[in-house]
Amino acid sequence: MRCGYFDRHECRSCTLMNVPYADQVASGDDAVRATLADRVDSWLPSATGPEAGFRNKAKLVVAGRRGAPALGILDAGGNGVDLTGCGLYEPGLAAALPTLREFVADIGLTPYDVPTRNGELKNLLVTYSPDGELMVRFVLRSTGQLGKLERALPDLQQRLPNARVVTANLLPGHRAVMEGEEEIVLTEHDTLPMRLGTVRLHLRPASFFQTNTTVAEQLYRQAATWIGELAPGVLLDLFCGVGGFGLTAAGAGVREVFGVEISADAVSSARRSAAELDSPTTTFHYVAGDAFHALADAPSADVVVVNPPRRGIGDHLCDWLEHAQVEHLVYSSCNPRSLATDLDRMPGFVVERARVFHMFPQSTHHEVLVQLARR
Numbered sequence: 618m619r620c621g622y623f624d625r626h627e628c629r630s631c632t633l634m635n636v637p638y639a640d641q642v643a644s645g646d647d648a649v650r651a652t653l654a655d656r657v658d659s660w661l662p663s664a665t666g667p668e669a670g671f672r673n674k675a676k677l678v679v680a681g682r683r684g685a686p687a688l689g690i691l692d693a694g695g696n697g698v699d700l701t702g703c704g705l706y707e708p709g710l711a712a713a714l715p716t717l718r719e720f721v722a723d724i725g726l727t728p729y730d731v732p733t734r735n736g737e738l739k740n741l742l743v744t745y746s747p748d749g750e751l752m753v754r755f756v757l758r759s760t761g762q763l764g765k766l767e768r769a770l771p772d773l774q775q776r777l778p779n780a781r782v783v784t785a786n787l788l789p790g791h792r793a794v795m796e797g798e799e800e801i802v803l804t805e806h807d808t809l810p811m812r813l814g815t816v817r818l819h820l821r822p823a824s825f826f827q828t829n830t831t832v833a834e835q836l837y838r839q840a841a842t843w844i845g846e847l848a849p850g851v852l853l854d855l856f857c858g859v860g861g862f863g864l865t866a867a868g869a870g871v872r873e874v875f876g877v878e879i880s881a882d883a884v885s886s887a888r889r890s891a892a893e894l895d896s897p898t899t900t901f902h903y904v905a906g907d908a909f910h911a912l913a914d915a916p917s918a919d920v921v922v923v924n925p926p927r928r929g930i931g932d933h934l935c936d937w938l939e940h941a942q943v944e945h946l947v948y949s950s951c952n953p954r955s956l957a958t959d960l961d962r963m964p965g966f967v968v969e970r971a972r973v974f975h976m977f978p979q980s981t982h983h984e985v986l987v988q989l990a991r992r
């Protein structure tokens with residue numbers, strides 16, 4: 618893939634830009650296998666997707682000036698670099714970005730200026746669903762221009778009729794994060810349904826969602842196949858987010874899914890998606906809480922699936938799994954290093970098979986799914 622922003626040194630985020638995709642896949646597979654050497658013997662062929670146009674979410678810093686915003690990143694000098702033409706975005710998402718930039722300019726939202734700490738609009742976070750709908754989140758410094766945004770909502774919906782969810786997120790102060798805690802939903806709908814295979818995952822504004830819809834679908838399907846072969850009665854889905862693993866596995870004959878997730882919003886999404894799923898033989902229980910502490914209330918499970926943040930599941934949870942009556946574990950990791958450390962903390966389990974998912978083309982990041990069984 619070629620990228621003008623990369624070639625002009627305006628954005629160097631994609632560290633593997635200009636490397637042929639087949640070489641990226643081969644070197645990524647080698648790197649993951651080397652990190653997990655001595656722990657995994659059996660690798661399935663890796664899962665791939667498109668090398669461009671795969672990202673379902675744009676996280677754009679807003680810079681420039683009132684009437685002439687730039688949506689993208691800040692350069693070393695703190696100036697805005699407009700990246701609305703980034704080739705990683707899904708085509709429907711890419712198509713919406715110039716319209717959003719025009720909207721911001723026309724209604725006169727003032728971009729936040731980092732050096733002087735003036736202005737209101739800090740970031741734009743936009744998610745695109747497989748059904749072609751959008752969630753658009755305006756990250757504001759304060760409520761100073763919220764009224765302006767509220768009044769312009771019909772105009773935005775006319776320009777982008779597929780904008781199903783529009784919100785204002787408040788990020789006061791000067792912090793190196795993309796969003797704040799408070800979310801004000803401006804539209805009738807507050808969830809963006811993400812249809813993946815047999816499930817519709819109701820995404821709420823602040824919830825995590827896998828970056829690459831095409832590869833995420835393959836990931837959930839693979840996990841469901843492995844889980845289905847084990848024919849478990851009870852599946853424990855830890856770090857379940859909006860429920861992708863457990864809900865997909867329901868189709869593979871699981872009787873009961875027990876999900877744990879720290880975000881209460883994600884849990885209410887998972888409950889809603891479960892209620893909509895036509896799966897009369899499976900019951901679902903989703904609990905908001907820390908996976909490390911909620912285990913006390915969890916039923917004993919035949920299979921546990923974990924999909925933690927980059928830091929992995931850590932000492933405490935590895936120790937619990939090592940000593941619980943769990944026979945099978947499915948671990949989905951976006952960080953092979955922390956996965957390797959966690960595997961070493963559970964010597965009672967052996968990895969039966971593994972598969973790399975190329976979720977993040979043009980980068981050296983990869984998702985890995987491993988299936989473990991008690992020795």
Ligand SMILES: C[S@@+](CC[C@H](N)C(=O)[O-])C[C@H]1O[C@@H](n2cnc3c(N)ncnc32)[C@H](O)[C@@H]1O
Binds near residue numbers: 827862909
């Ligand atoms: C990599 S995401 C996976 C989410 C989900 N499995 C999916 O496929 O979309 C990790 C999830 O762990 C949640 N999380 C982070 N720390 C947690 C904790 N201590 N206990 C429970 N969930 C946590 C995050 O909110 C996030 O939804």
